[in-house]
Amino acid sequence: MIEVTDLKKIYLLGEVEVAALRGVSLSIHKGEFVGIMGPSGSGKSTLLHQLGLLDTPSSGKILISGTDVSRLDDEARTRFRLLHLGYVFQDYALVSELTVKENVAIPAIMQGRPLDECYMAATAVLEKVSLLKRLDHLVYELSGGEQQRVSIARALVNRPAIVFADEPCANLDTENSRTVLELFRAVNRDLGQTVVMVSHEPWHMEYFDRIIFIRDGLLDTERMEREGKQSR
Amino acid sequence: MENNHGGYGVSLYLAVRAIRRGNRSTLALTILIIALVMVLMNFLGMIISGVVTLYNDQMIDYQYGHVAIEPRDKEIVITDADALVKRLKQIPGISGVSAHTSTAVTITNIRNGKFQSKSLTAFNPEDEQSVTKYPMVITDGDYLSKGDTGQILIGTLLAGNEDESQDKLPSLGGVKVGDRVEVAYSNGVVKTYRVKGIYESLGALIDSSAFVTRNEMDSIMHSEDTATEILVRGASADEAPALKYTIMSYGVEDKVKTWNEKGKGILGDAISSLNLVKNIMTFVSLIVASVVVFIVTYINIINRKKQIGILKAIGIRKQIIVGSYLIQVLFQCTCGIVTGILMLNGIRFILTIQKIRFPMGNLTPEIEYGSVLVSIILLCLVSLLSAYVPARQVTNEEILDAMRG
Numbered sequence: 001m002i003e004v005t006d007l008k009k010i011y012l013l014g015e016v017e018v019a020a021l022r023g024v025s026l027s028i029h030k031g032e033f034v035g036i037m038g039p040s041g042s043g044k045s046t047l048l049h050q051l052g053l054l055d056t057p058s059s060g061k062i063l064i065s066g067t068d069v070s071r072l073d074d075e076a077r078t079r080f081r082l083l084h085l086g087y088v089f090q091d092y093a094l095v096s097e098l099t100v101k102e103n104v105a106i107p108a109i110m111q112g113r114p115l116d117e118c119y120m121a122a123t124a125v126l127e128k129v130s131l132l133k134r135l136d137h138l139v140y141e142l143s144g145g146e147q148q149r150v151s152i153a154r155a156l157v158n159r160p161a162i163v164f165a166d167e168p169c170a171n172l173d174t175e176n177s178r179t180v181l182e183l184f185r186a187v188n189r190d191l192g193q194t195v196v197m198v199s200h201e202p203w204h205m206e207y208f209d210r211i212i213f214i215r216d217g218l219l220d221t222e223r224m225e226r227e228g229k230q231s232r
Numbered sequence: 233m234e235n236n237h238g239g240y241g242v243s244l245y246l247a248v249r250a251i252r253r254g255n256r257s258t259l260a261l262t263i264l265i266i267a268l269v270m271v272l273m274n275f276l277g278m279i280i281s282g283v284v285t286l287y288n289d290q291m292i293d294y295q296y297g298h299v300a301i302e303p304r305d306k307e308i309v310i311t312d313a314d315a316l317v318k319r320l321k322q323i324p325g326i327s328g329v330s331a332h333t334s335t336a337v338t339i340t341n342i343r344n345g346k347f348q349s350k351s352l353t354a355f356n357p358e359d360e361q362s363v364t365k366y367p368m369v370i371t372d373g374d375y376l377s378k379g380d381t382g383q384i385l386i387g388t389l390l391a392g393n394e395d396e397s398q399d400k401l402p403s404l405g406g407v408k409v410g411d412r413v414e415v416a417y418s419n420g421v422v423k424t425y426r427v428k429g430i431y432e433s434l435g436a437l438i439d440s441s442a443f444v445t446r447n448e449m450d451s452i453m454h455s456e457d458t459a460t461e462i463l464v465r466g467a468s469a470d471e472a473p474a475l476k477y478t479i480m481s482y483g484v485e486d487k488v489k490t491w492n493e494k495g496k497g498i499l500g501d502a503i504s505s506l507n508l509v510k511n512i513m514t515f516v517s518l519i520v521a522s523v524v525v526f527i528v529t530y531i532n533i534i535n536r537k538k539q540i541g542i543l544k545a546i547g548i549r550k551q552i553i554v555g556s557y558l559i560q561v562l563f564q565c566t567c568g569i570v571t572g573i574l575m576l577n578g579i580r581f582i583l584t585i586q587k588i589r590f591p592m593g594n595l596t597p598e599i600e601y602g603s604v605l606v607s608i609i610l611l612c613l614v615s616l617l618s619a620y621v622p623a624r625q626v627t628n629e630e631i632l633d634a635m636r637g
């Protein structure tokens with residue numbers, strides 16, 4: 001489903017080049033629940049941005065469902081994101097002028113579905129993240145954890161083929177984290193959605209089908225082998 | 233569903249919510265700025281059209297009527313004036329005709345010896361009543377009546393004040409009703425008149441004239457059956473050109489001119505200069521307006537960079553985001569324009585009560601809706617452009633750059 005070949009991302013900070021990804025190749029299969037783990041600053045968010053078509057690579061190739069997405073133009077990428085991807089941002093990225101329900105509904109509205117149907121779908125996902133009581137609140141009235149769950153609900157509302165989540169539990173207590181992880185596992189099992197999730201909590205590992213470790217912008221193959229042996 | 237996604241309905245959806253829940257004070261400020269720009273662009277025009285109307289009304293009501301008939305080329309007077317007046321009175325659409333005979337005189341205030349050289353005009357008081365407004369602006373004494381001889385009507389500025397410093401134009405130094413003035417005609421006749429009435433039209437030129445009856449003038453100048461000018465009043469100022477052609481079609485061979493043609497004199501030039509000033513002013517305020525509206529909108533949108541990045545990240549097309557900002561700006565513009573028009577009306581109201589004095593009288597400002605329309609269109613265009621440029625720029629940025637704010 002996702003094929004990444006020698007992906008590099010180099011940021012230019014003035015004269016200095018910062019290599020956030022230094023040649024990552026990996027593949028993620030349809031229906032997998034994959035975890036991406038690694039130390040802070042190792043390039044997890046950068047990788048997820050690349051996979052989620054939010055940024056363009058410096059070099060390398062990304063194939064999603066057979067489409068070479070690194071070649072798409074801006075317009076086509078936007079459309080691709082809308083139709084096939086869901087994304088939970090590390091900093092939530094909610095629209096401040098919309099209520100909780102509207103924030104979640106907007107990707108559905110963009111697909112041209114009737115408004116009440118969109119609101120119904122939004123309400124249904126929000127129920128799953130225990131936010132039914134907050135439907136008509138504006139996002140700034142919510143706690144960090146609540147905003148994070150709104151962001152999760154928004155990523156799921158269109159039932160996209162692939163869901164990317166960048167530390168979706170960072171601001172949640174254990175109980176809410178479990179709810180979210182269970183939810184991801186449910187959509188993964190029941191709806192066959194592929195889930196790719198960044199995390200640094202060791203206890204999350206039990207939910208993942210597979211874990212991709214990265215370190216300094218490269219796959220941490222050593223660790224993957226070690227952990228692989230342990231879990232066996 | 234693939235093809236049908238995300239129409240401009242989403243723009244409206246986003247715009248409505250942004251307006252409803254966005255920053256109130258920014259919105260209010262923007263609306264106020266647009267309103268003030270509207271006022272700035274139309275204020276001078278309002279005054280100028282007030283001046284124009286005032287000038288036109290003065291010309292019609294005191295100087296020329298709707299149509300004035302002058303002696304034909306190389307003639308000094310209209311001959312057979314009585315017959316012509318009679319004929320004109322029978323033309324349908326003409327509500328008043330009055331023959332004038334003017335001659336240069338020197339008027340002296342007997343009490344203090346002050347004198348002024350003026351043109352003295354003679355009319356038939358009854359005829360005059362149906363054409364001009366002199367009878368309605370008598371401030372002291374009485375209007376002339378038909379058989380009056382030895383009586384004169386004097387404008388308030390010509391009458392003047394005993395204290396010269398209060399005079400706006402050279403005067404006779406305080407002539408009052410019942411006073412005697414001496415009039416020296418060009419044929420050598422000098423006659424003493426009793427001041428019957430003082431009038432005040434508020435028009436400077438008009439109020440420094442003097443009038444006697446035709447009978448009086450005829451007895452001295454032997455000007456029977458001639459006129460230097462015949463004033464005609466029709467239905468309305470706008471219909472003057474039509475009236476002119478009607479009169480000509482009745483075979484009148486003297487020169488027929490509308491008030492408008494007569495008025496293209498000194499003040500006409502002044503008004504076209506004023507109009508030029510007004511146009512420059514409009515142009516300058518449009519530039520100021522564009523810059524201000526541009527800056528406000530630009531900053532507004534740049535501040536919302538992060539939000540725009542988010543919208544794009546969740547799959548909303550650029551055009552839809554830009555569209556939502558255009559809708560917001562159009563809304564601001566509409567509110568601003570409405571507020572601006574209300575403000576203009578307010579100003580007009582205040583200035584109408586407050587009375588601005590002009591050499592032709594009190595000015596009533598008039599809102600020129602034609603130029604208001606032009607400023608509306610220009611403002612909308614400028615606003616749309618100043619929203620479009622930054623919105624376009626931000627939506628073209630890399631999503632992550634935009635999202636960082």
Ligand SMILES: Nc1ncnc2c1ncn2[C@@H]1O[C@H](COP(=O)(O)OP(=O)(O)OP(=O)(O)O)[C@@H](O)[C@H]1O
Pocket residue numbers: 011012013018019020038039040041042043044045046047
């Ligand atoms: N826009 C940018 N410009 C320059 N350098 C950047 C930029 N974004 C990320 N980096 C650098 O790339 C590296 C990887 O960053 P990234 O955000 O992917 O780390 P991460 O693994 O997600 O860390 P964390 O767990 O703290 O979220 C970091 O060294 C970071 O400083």
Ligand SMILES: [Mg+2]
Pocket residue numbers: 044045046090166
């Ligand atoms: Mg990160």
